[in-house]
Amino acid sequence: MLTCLRGGHVVDPVNGTDAIGDVFFEDGRIVARPQGRKPDAEFDASGHVVMAGAIDIHSHIAGGSVNTARLLLPEAHRAHKARPVETPLSTAGWSTFQTGRLYAQMGYTTVIEPAISPHHALHAHLELSDIPIIDKGFLTVLGNEDFVLSSLRDNESPNVIVDYIGATLEATRAIGVKCVNAGGVDAFKKNARAFSLDDVVPEYGLTSREIFQRLQRAVVQSGIRHPLHLHMNNLGLPGNVETALATIDASQGLPLHLAHVQFYAYGKEGKNGFSSAAAQFAEKINASPNVTVDVGQVMFADIVTISSDVMKQFNSLPGARPKKGVIFDGDGNGVGVVPYSYRVSDFFNAVQWAAGLELFLLTNDPMRVFFTTDHPNGAPFTTYPEVFALLMSADKRAQWLSRLPEDVVALTNLPSIKREYTIYEIATMTRAAPRKLYGFEDRGSLGAGSVADVAVYKNDERDRAGMFRNASYVFKDGELVVKDGAVTRYTRGKTLRVKPTYDSSINKRLDGYYDKLYGLPRGIFAVDDDALPAPEAFAEVPCRS
Amino acid sequence: MSNATLDGAPIALEDAYQHAARILACAKFPVVAGLGSDAAGVRAAILLAERLRGAYDHLACDDIFADLDVTRSFGMFVTTPNEARVRSDVVLLIGPGLTQHWPALFERLALDRPAYFNKDAPRKLIWLGPKRNEAKIEGIDIETLAATPQNLPFVLGALRARVGGRPINLDGATAKKVESCAQALKAARFGAVVWAAAALDGLTVEMLQGLVTELNATTRFTGTPIGARSGASGAVQVSGWMTGFPPRTGFGRGYPEHDPWRFDARRLVDSGEADAALWISAYDGEAPSWTREDLPLITLAPKGAGAKRGLYIEVGRPGETHDAVELAQETSSFVLRRATAPADTPSVADVIREIGARFSEDVPC
Ligand SMILES: [Zn+2]
Numbered sequence: 086m087l088t089c090l091r092g093g094h095v096v097d098p099v100n101g102t103d104a105i106g107d108v109f110f111e112d113g114r115i116v117a118r119p120q121g122r123k124p125d126a127e128f129d130a131s132g133h134v135v136m137a138g139a140i141d142i143h144s145h146i147a148g149g150s151v152n153t154a155r156l157l158l159p160e161a162h163r164a165h166k167a168r169p170v171e172t173p174l175s176t177a178g179w180s181t182f183q184t185g186r187l188y189a190q191m192g193y194t195t196v197i198e199p200a201i202s203p204h205h206a207l208h209a210h211l212e213l214s215d216i217p218i219i220d221k222g223f224l225t226v227l228g229n230e231d232f233v234l235s236s237l238r239d240n241e242s243p244n245v246i247v248d249y250i251g252a253t254l255e256a257t258r259a260i261g262v263k264c265v266n267a268g269g270v271d272a273f274k275k276n277a278r279a280f281s282l283d284d285v286v287p288e289y290g291l292t293s294r295e296i297f298q299r300l301q302r303a304v305v306q307s308g309i310r311h312p313l314h315l316h317m318n319n320l321g322l323p324g325n326v327e328t329a330l331a332t333i334d335a336s337q338g339l340p341l342h343l344a345h346v347q348f349y350a351y352g353k354e355g356k357n358g359f360s361s362a363a364a365q366f367a368e369k370i371n372a373s374p375n376v377t378v379d380v381g382q383v384m385f386a387d388i389v390t391i392s393s394d395v396m397k398q399f400n401s402l403p404g405a406r407p408k409k410g411v412i413f414d415g416d417g418n419g420v421g422v423v424p425y426s427y428r429v430s431d432f433f434n435a436v437q438w439a440a441g442l443e444l445f446l447l448t449n450d451p452m453r454v455f456f457t458t459d460h461p462n463g464a465p466f467t468t469y470p471e472v473f474a475l476l477m478s479a480d481k482r483a484q485w486l487s488r489l490p491e492d493v494v495a496l497t498n499l500p501s502i503k504r505e506y507t508i509y510e511i512a513t514m515t516r517a518a519p520r521k522l523y524g525f526e527d528r529g530s531l532g533a534g535s536v537a538d539v540a541v542y543k544n545d546e547r548d549r550a551g552m553f554r555n556a557s558y559v560f561k562d563g564e565l566v567v568k569d570g571a572v573t574r575y576t577r578g579k580t581l582r583v584k585p586t587y588d589s590s591i592n593k594r595l596d597g598y599y600d601k602l603y604g605l606p607r608g609i610f611a612v613d614d615d616a617l618p619a620p621e622a623f624a625e626v627p628c629r630s
Numbered sequence: 631m632s633n634a635t636l637d638g639a640p641i642a643l644e645d646a647y648q649h650a651a652r653i654l655a656c657a658k659f660p661v662v663a664g665l666g667s668d669a670a671g672v673r674a675a676i677l678l679a680e681r682l683r684g685a686y687d688h689l690a691c692d693d694i695f696a697d698l699d700v701t702r703s704f705g706m707f708v709t710t711p712n713e714a715r716v717r718s719d720v721v722l723l724i725g726p727g728l729t730q731h732w733p734a735l736f737e738r739l740a741l742d743r744p745a746y747f748n749k750d751a752p753r754k755l756i757w758l759g760p761k762r763n764e765a766k767i768e769g770i771d772i773e774t775l776a777a778t779p780q781n782l783p784f785v786l787g788a789l790r791a792r793v794g795g796r797p798i799n800l801d802g803a804t805a806k807k808v809e810s811c812a813q814a815l816k817a818a819r820f821g822a823v824v825w826a827a828a829a830l831d832g833l834t835v836e837m838l839q840g841l842v843t844e845l846n847a848t849t850r851f852t853g854t855p856i857g858a859r860s861g862a863s864g865a866v867q868v869s870g871w872m873t874g875f876p877p878r879t880g881f882g883r884g885y886p887e888h889d890p891w892r893f894d895a896r897r898l899v900d901s902g903e904a905d906a907a908l909w910i911s912a913y914d915g916e917a918p919s920w921t922r923e924d925l926p927l928i929t930l931a932p933k934g935a936g937a938k939r940g941l942y943i944e945v946g947r948p949g950e951t952h953d954a955v956e957l958a959q960e961t962s963s964f965v966l967r968r969a970t971a972p973a974d975t976p977s978v979a980d981v982i983r984e985i986g987a988r989f990s991e992d993v994p995c
Contacts, residue, residue, distance in 0.1 A: 149963070155874050156698065157701055180873055180886075182872070204710075204963050207965065211868075212871045215872065274850060275850070276819065411706050411708070414707075414709040414710075415709070415710055602712075605960070616953075
């Protein structure tokens with residue numbers, strides 16, 4: 086069936102398109118304008134913006150950690166409306182079902198969960214399988230487990246880590262590698278309470294710097310297109326911009342993705358010893374073309390922090406809102422889940438809010454700066470439309486700034502920044518850039534051959550938030566799934582994974598290691614087809630050849 | 631081959647499915663209870679409860695909530711059996727019957743030898759309130775802190791007080807013992823508390839997590855919980871991602887509401903609020919604990935556990951007759967259990983699918 090979206094404002098940065106035009110798709114793929122054929126279905130897109138489906142590069146949507154947060158906070162996710170009869174569990178507060186529905190309604194069609202411990206991969210896949218409509222995938226968290234640390238300590242061949250990454254991504258069916266507070270999670274098990282770039286992991290004699298650099302090289306060598314996805318040391322601490330700058334200095338000119346950098350954009354100025362250092366940080370990002378960042382914007386809301394940085398989460402417990410939390414010392418890596426509430430009247434929270442926007446506005450390349458709230462850590466993903474509106478309007482920011490404590494306004498550059506994101510830049514940040522960051526060849530673009538994941542928004546200059554909250558139409562693999570901001574059809578998306586080549590002799594060594602260390606067959610942690618509700622619903626993201 | 635009976639008399643499987651569909655479709659507020667199944671069975675059961683606008687509950691919810699209520703009011707420190715095995719230099723076992731609740735406990739945590747990452751020091755084991763002779767294990771040195779189930783919370787409270795440096799009011803010998811145990815806990819580098827929710831109440835679990843919290847002020851300590859029976863831990867997880875809530879959740883208003891009192895299946899049945907029940911106990915055929923006998927009942931249980939009353943449909947045991955995904959106690963993660971004695975007996979998920987497929991036909995109520 087040939088479908089035509091007629092006369093919309095097509096915004097497709099991958100192909101440099103920013104003009105009124107038509108978009109055609111057939112059999113789930115975008116096609117070039119067919120000659121001499123009449124479309125079987127036609128949608129009037131005049132007055133609308135037409136983009137590829139959006140891609141969220143870092144959002145905690147599935148797995149044991151997210152589920153712990155759900156169970157920790159029954160008060161946080163009440164549902165309010167009865168569901169329409171044909172949509173199972175779509176009103177279940179913060180469920181997998183609702184996650185797919187809400188993302189689709191905003192025109193998002195691919196979302197990457199960034200933090201799955203290898204031994205909990207099956208759990209994550211079971212949840213991903215229950216998220217309807219959108220495509221998804223996850224990063225495997227590595228770098229605090231004994232196998233990696235002792236291999237680095239013993240100065241083994243770098244190939245060991247490359248092969249370990251290959252074997253682990255195969256067993257977990259992941260899309261890339263994340264490292265969280267490199268070495269710091271292990272150090273916390275040995276009672277370290279602070280851990281910075283040049284601190285040494287007890288008993289391994291390795292600094293955080295060495296660990297992340299060697300993982301960074303191994304990821305490049307593995308051929309995975311997504312660079313090492315790094316959660317740096319000292320998250321959230323005053324003055325931590327120094328750590329971030331030093332990390333960029335240590336990045337060897339190799340690709341490196343820094344996660345939720347807003348949480349590292351802090352100086353120590355002012356009477357509270359806490360200030361925005363976003364301007365300094367943004368300048369460094371601008372000057373470092375090998376580095377990509379996502380922002381992790383804070384919005385004023387009740388949230389829950391979910392992080393594999395167990396040490397940081399432990400240190401956050403006294404400030405929890407409400408006062409409770411789960412600290413999980415996992416196999417090698419772990420997780421902490423601590424609820425929090427960002428308040429507009431809170432000095433620190435207001436600085437965080439401003440610092441995030443400053444980073445968005447002072448960085449100059451939307452191909453390297455990604456749109457995230459680190460859902461749910463900075464804000465729920467449902468606040469994205471408000472964040473888009475703030476980026477696109479200096480007036481709107483001024484309105485918000487007027488609500489902030491005065492001493493905060495004095496400590497940020499935000500009031501003086503007049504930049505307003507264009508629709509084209511928004512599309513770059515949420516479509517073209519993620520395509521490049523994950524090495525997707527089939528999405529993030531409206532070029533012929535791409536999957537027909539398309540979002541159509543009514544162009545509304547006065548209400549950007551409303552525009553992005555309720556897409557007029559969303560097509561997933563060419564099927565209409567959202568109309569006028571409501572899901573009309575539930576489909577099953579795919580789970581995206583990579584399959585880097587590696588020397589499989591590592592598997593024998595790992596089997597022996599697991600037996601010696603844990604007394605368990607390593608295969609118990611692997612994700613087998615027979616364990617999956619829909620083993621056919623995987624798609625491979627290519628590696629560099 | 632499966633096997634079905636109605637009030638003890640054999641009926642054809644097709645008739646059983648039809649009958650089950652009729653019972654559930656005609657009910658105003660059915661409860662899907664027991665929920666003793668693998669991940670696929672629990673998932674199917676929750677979707678069914680939602681479709682019927684009923685409620686669902688797990689047979690071990692009282693045990694589940696001993697832990698979960700502490701988590702959601704206070705928080706938890708937990709680790710995996712793997713980490714406890716390779717890292718814990720001090721292990722505090724709490725409560726009677728631990729090896730009944732988890733027969734592989736000692737072997738899995740390798741408690742008979744030093745931790746892998748702590749090779750030079752023997753593991754220090756303390757058991758608070760074991761059953762008589764339970765802590766006497768050949769080749770393993772265990773220091774016991776005697777307590778009956780009744781006074782265990784008091785001894786635990788005393789231990790916590792001494793860890794926090796607060797005075798206690800106990801007689802000489804016991805006080806001395808508590809003191810030495812408190813010092814041993816504080817001297818741990820990475821300690822682990824092991825408990826079974828089935829053997830403790832919520833207040834005791836909160837007390838032990840309070841103890842762990844205090845220990846973490848100066849050293850590292852965490853917990854290794856032993857999950858409740860009949861796939862309870864897995865059911866909680868599946869329920870969590872499907873509805874945001876653990877079991878004891880209802881869909882009467884068209885969206886999930888969680889209330890451990892309102893949606894307790896025993897209460898729903900005995901009070902008459904539920905007018906039909908689907909009882910699932912695929913592991914061991916445990917019977918429901920409600921007393922009312924006149925409500926329409928469908929039982930899914932393995933061979934030999936056939937219900938004398940109501941409709942019974944035989945299901946296979948997860949991991950025995952069919953491959954099953956379960957939350958494994960030995961890893962605290964979901965794993966695939968390969969069938970040990972494959973058979974074509976339907977799984978819980980299979981049977982629910984069959985019943986669900988018969989709703990669409992016009993069933994007369
Ligand atoms: Zn994150």
